[in-house]
Amino acid sequence: MKEEKIYKTWIELSSNNLKNNIGVFKNLLDKKTKLFAVVKSNAYGHGLEDFSRMADKFRVDGFCVDSIIEGIKLRSISIKKPILVIGPSIPGNSLLDAKKNDITISISNLEALKIYSASKAKPDFHLKIDTGMHRQGLQIFEMSEAISIIKKKKLPINGAYTHFASAKDPKNTEFTNKQFNEFNEAIKLLETAGLRDLAKHCSATGGTLLDKKYHLDMVRVGIGLYGMYPSEELKKEFQDKYKLLPVLSWKALVSEVKEVKSGEGISYDLVEKLIKDSKIAIIPIGYWHGYPRSLTSVGKVLINSKECKVLGRVCMDMIIVDVSNLENLKLGNEAVLIGKSENSEITLEEISQLSINSTYEFITRINPLIKKIII
Secondary structure, three states: HHHHHHEEEEEEHHHHHHHHHHHHHHHOOOOEEEEEOOOOHHHHHOOOOHHHHHHHHOOOOOOOOOHHHHHHHHOOOOOOOOEEEEOOOOOOEEEEHHHHHHOOOEEEHHHHHHHHHHOOOOOOOEEEEOOOOOOOOOOOOHHHHHHHHHHHOOOEEEEOOOOOOOOOOOOOOHHHHHHHHHHHHHHHHHHOOOOOOEEOOOHHHHHHHOHHHHHHEEEEEEOOOOOOOHHHHHHHHHHOOOOOOEEEEEEEEEEEEEEEEEEEEEOOOEEOOOOOOOOEEEEEHHHHHHOHHHHHOOOOEEEEOOEEEEEEOOOOOOOOEEEEOOOOOOOOOOEEEEEEOOOEEEEEHHHHHHHOOOOOHHHHHHOOEEEEEEE
């Protein structure tokens, strides 16, 4: 590659790994079940537009976004497949935008349903059901009133769904099954009232891996498409059977190399002192880029396939690493923050644990302004 050398830091997105991951989930599903890629939160830090273009190319059936604005962005890059907004859509002018752009919204409470029913623009919508997570969604006792409004106003409902709270442990599916059964009760209420042929869905990555009975008409796969498992329990259970590959690597260039004597302090507040004469390198990324301060004195990077420890405080735009074990290191050499360097690797799971963050939190906090390069 040549393009990345003009950047101090950049993200690489592996199209082959994404193709693999989509294939894994496609093979899991019956032909009638559609695979929707969850690309909210800037595609989990991978870049909404870049990642979605690739996913579209590799034939996902649709996209889930957090907002109508995100949906419009996908339409602006010529994505024509179905788009479902799974975040709240506050009724107003945005409903007209959703209608114009053929974007399906979610309605998850009676107040929003009543405002929507009185609005001029009525895009298609899916009804969100709260089956026990108690975040978004109508509760079962509210269903009869919702159904009455939908039928009376002849509202364009074309789907219904719920979200599992804890579909992350193959050995403990009791609550997931409870939610699934309650969702089926809600579906029966809709169908009994004549609201049939709705797209029914309840599974994100965890539910999709756990049991085919949760697949229904479509699944909403997020973290799995990016090459990660939602939990260690699912990873241990399925990693040999379903080989998911990380799509994202994060790299930067060494911007300075110097020798520092034993006993000298490093970085802000001199929180770490060298215990021997050392060679250090400066990497021009910091917490502004999404490399958290919690990696102070515990983070690591790969340079020339060798592990190099972060020394001292993570700064806003720089980190300092120990490169005493490297020879012939020069300004402009490549440092790997997440990903592989020859036979060595720093995984997202590993660096997230070091930073005392979840993989979800770490990956979505990578600065969206960092250049993305598809390889």
